[in-house]
Amino acid sequence: YIEEPDSSGHSFGPVSGGVIKALQLADQALGMLMEGLKQRNLHHCVNLILLADHGMENTYCTQLEYIADYLKQTSFYIYAGPAARIRAYSVPKDYFTCKCGASPETHFKPYLTPNLPKRFHYANNIRIDKVHLLVDQQWLAVRDNRYTACNGxxxxxxxxxxxxxxxxxxxxxxxxEKTEVDPFENIEVYNLMCDLLHITPAPNNGTHGSLNHLLKNPFYNPSHAKEESSPSSCPVVNLSPPSELGCTCNEVSGVFSDLLTIFVNMVLFIAGA
Incomplete structure (x- = not known):
């Protein structure tokens, strides 16, 4: 694990000279690893994965949501930030209904844990807090105006x-080699590593085999479920589809013409009135 450029990204923001310097240090560390493998003649034998677990977004002290303004009568603790969680010491009646004075200008969306988007895979654990705030980009949810760790x-x-x-x-x-692929979720990496090691992964939320296009010789090839019934036969009887009204085409045309005449007459009557 290399703590950079994460640390510098927090301090200076993602687009900064501090992050450039941190990337240079990380590059040097990776270069030392590759040089060590080459000296041992292992650089063609070892599979390497360079992975970051998240990106980075600019934040500003002018873009803060003060949660104390919404929960004035509540004693609570907040884990401040872009993915804020709230833990209440005394729970008022409206705490779990999110009826706390939010407005269209609010830069966060509150969720109870069971209602979080399923794609987060973040709900089924007793240690997870009960209330979460999904915050807009470049905004932070904090307790009040005493929060200062906001620029960066x-x-x-x-x-x-x-x-x-x-x-x-x-x-x-x-x-x-020299293959660029579309973005994928990090939950797929575990299955990929197991395939590189030729071992069977434990049950997980990834889709085993979804990254086979990265590998020269995929270890696991998913099979499709066997059909339980034979394909049914549905021969073509007539190329002209039947009318939903049970009429012939001429009859339908006549009905449409009559309706159009009635509609035009109504418009003319209203216009004359």
């Missing part, structure tokens, strides 16, 4: 935001 960068926003996307590099005998 942060992560934890909805992982569908492009700024939360991360880097993935695969190198080694198991990977295809």
């Amino acid at each position: 960068g942060n992560h934890g926003y909805d992982n569908e935001f492009k700024s939360m996307q991360a880097i993935f590099l695969g190198y080694g005998p198991g990977f295809k």
